[in-house]
Each structure stands twice: as C-alpha cells, then as structure tokens.
Amino acid sequence: MSRRKLVYEGKAKILYEGPDRGTYIQYFKDDATAFNNQKKAIIDGKGVLNNRISEFLFSQLNEMGIETHLIKRVNMREQLIKAVEIIPLEFVVRNIAAGTFSKRLGIPEGTQLKRPIIEYYFKNDELGDPLVTEEHIDINNWATIDELSLATETSLRINDFLIGLFRAVGIKLVDFKLEFGRIWKDDEKRVILADEISPDTCRLWDVKDERKLDKDRFRRDLGGLMEAYQEVAKRLGIMPEGSNIKEIKSGISKNFKIKK
Ligand code: UDP
Numbered sequence: 001m002s003r004r005k006l007v008y009e010g011k012a013k014i015l016y017e018g019p020d021r022g023t024y025i026q027y028f029k030d031d032a033t034a035f036n037n038q039k040k041a042i043i044d045g046k047g048v049l050n051n052r053i054s055e056f057l058f059s060q061l062n063e064m065g066i067e068t069h070l071i072k073r074v075n076m077r078e079q080l081i082k083a084v085e086i087i088p089l090e091f092v093v094r095n096i097a098a099g100t101f102s103k104r105l106g107i108p109e110g111t112q113l114k115r116p117i118i119e120y121y122f123k124n125d126e127l128g129d130p131l132v133t134e135e136h137i138d139i140n141n142w143a144t145i146d147e148l149s150l151a152t153e154t155s156l157r158i159n160d161f162l163i164g165l166f167r168a169v170g171i172k173l174v175d176f177k178l179e180f181g182r183i184w185k186d187d188e189k190r191v192i193l194a195d196e197i198s199p200d201t202c203r204l205w206d207v208k209d210e211r212k213l214d215k216d217r218f219r220r221d222l223g224g225l226m227e228a229y230q231e232v233a234k235r236l237g238i239m240p241e242g243s244n245i246k247e248i249k250s251g252i253s254k255n256f257k258i259k260k
Contacts, residue, residue: 084181174203
C-alpha cells in the first residue's frame with residue numbers, strides 16, 4: 001500500500017502528489033481498456049514499456065522547445081511531472097485513415113490523407129468522449145480560442161517531429177492522441193503537453209508490412225501486444241537487444257537503466 005496521496009486514478013495511469021509543490025508522480029499501470037471501458041485486461045509489463053517510451057518521446061519534445069509536463073522518469077513505472085490543470089479535450093492528429101475516422105466517414109483504413117488533420121474530442125466517459133467542434137469548445141468554456149489554437153499548432157508540430165522520428169525506425173505514424181494542461185507561474189499561464197505518448201495512444205504500423213505495433217492488437221484481439229510494444233522500444237533504441245519480456249514483466253531488467 002502506498003502512503004502517498006492519490007490525486008486521480010485513470011484507466012491506465014495513477015497520479016499521486018509529488019515531493020514538491022506543483023509536482024505529481026505519474027504511475028503507469030498494466031491495465032488495458034478499450035471501447036470506453038467495455039473491454040478490459042491486465043497486460044503484464046505494459047506500464048513499464050509505456051513509461052519508458054513516453055519518457056523518451058517527451059524528453060525529445062522538451063529538448064526541441066515544446067514544453068511538456070515531464071520532469072524525469074524516477075523508476076520503471078513512475079515519472080515526476082509538473083502538475084497541470086488538464087484541458088478536458090483529446091487532440092487527435094491523423095495522417096492516415098484508421099479507427100473511428102474510417103468508420104465514421106467510410107474511408108478505408110490505410111488511406112493516406114492529403115494533409116494531417118486534427119480532431120477534438122470532449123473527455124467525458126459518460127458521453128463516450130464525443131467528437132466536438134471549435135464552437136462546442138468555445139460555448140462550453142472547455143478551452144479558450146487562444147488555448148485551442150496554441151494546442152492545435154503544437155499538436156501539428158509534434159506530428160511533424162514524430163512522423164520523422166518513427167519513419168527513421170521503419171514505423172508509420174498513422175494517428176495519435178494528445179492532451180494539454182494549464183500551468184501558472186506568477187500570473188502567467190502556459191499551456192503545455194501532458195499525459196503520455198505511447199503505443200497505447202498512437203497507431204503505429206510497420207512500414208514494410210503494415211503490421212500493427214500499437215493498442216489495436218488489444219482492441220482487435222490480434223495478440224502479441226507486449227512483443228509489439230517491445231519492438232517499438234527496441235527500434236527507438238531505448239531497450240537493448242539483451243532484455244526480454246520476462247525481465248520487463250518482473251521489472252528487474254538491469255539493462256533498463258534509470259536516467260538520472
Ligand atoms: N486514442 C486514445 N485515447 C482515446 C481515444 C483515442 O489514445 O480515448 C488514440 C488512439 O489510440 C488512436 C487515435 O487516438 O491512435 C485515434 O483514435 P480513434 O478516434 O480512431 O478511436 P479508437 O479507434 O481508438 O476508439
């Protein structure tokens with residue numbers, strides 16, 4: 001039992017109060033959910049891989065001047081993060097048709113879009129995270145027009161960067177979801193990237209055979225989810241060839257070095 005104060009428990013992560021004011025600890029669980037929580041499973045070791053992959057991607061974004069909530073990864077399952085007030089929207093960026101986009105619009109999966117597009121979803125489990133317009137967002141005060149345009153522009157920059165990063169390791173970035181949060185310093189407000197970027201929140205296809213290396217393996221009962229996530233980590237160069245799934249599951253891999 002943890003003695004830390006729980007701030008929020010979500011489907012795949014838990015937030016605890018952090019060691020300092022304005023910080024949280026983000027804990028990655030092994031829980032997998034899909035279809036608004038109707039399908040559930042525990043996948044041993046998934047949280048460890050998502051923690052590492054998300055840390056890697058957020059660090060790269062921090063380095064290129066896109067501020068994220070990540071301060072540092074502290075162990076196999078946890079990150080120290082800046083506490084933010086989450087904007088209750090999911091920003092979905094799409095490069096290739098898939099998932100609900102294909103279903104809703106009748107566009108076959110795999111169709112290359114002529115340019116990246118962005119969709120907004122209102123984060124609300126009871127309503128099943130509905131697709132919403134800028135006007136819905138404005139009249140409900142979920143975000144200001146300024147926050148929305150800043151987060152949209154940042155999402156597209158992140159997309160450009162991630163397309164290149166994944167392409168270099170033989171992976172197509174089909175689509176992904178981002179979340180942003182507000183943070184105040186003195187009287188100044190900033191909107192920064194929050195949550196995670198991992199195979200749970202992206203569609204990642206192998207360039208050669210379009211093999212799915214993401215959560216669709218769970219959603220569509222394809223099996224081999226851990227192998228796929230491990231493959232992503234290996235290709236990104238953040239999981240040495242030596243380590244294996246058993247070590248990740250038990251969380252004792254000595255190759256899995258904790259960054260200071
Ligand atoms: N996504 C997510 N969380 C959500 C909904 C979507 O991370 O609550 C991600 C999903 O993994 C995919 C992209 O956003 O990479 C687009 O998802 P889509 O709208 O096609 O819905 P899904 O098929 O995931 O229900």
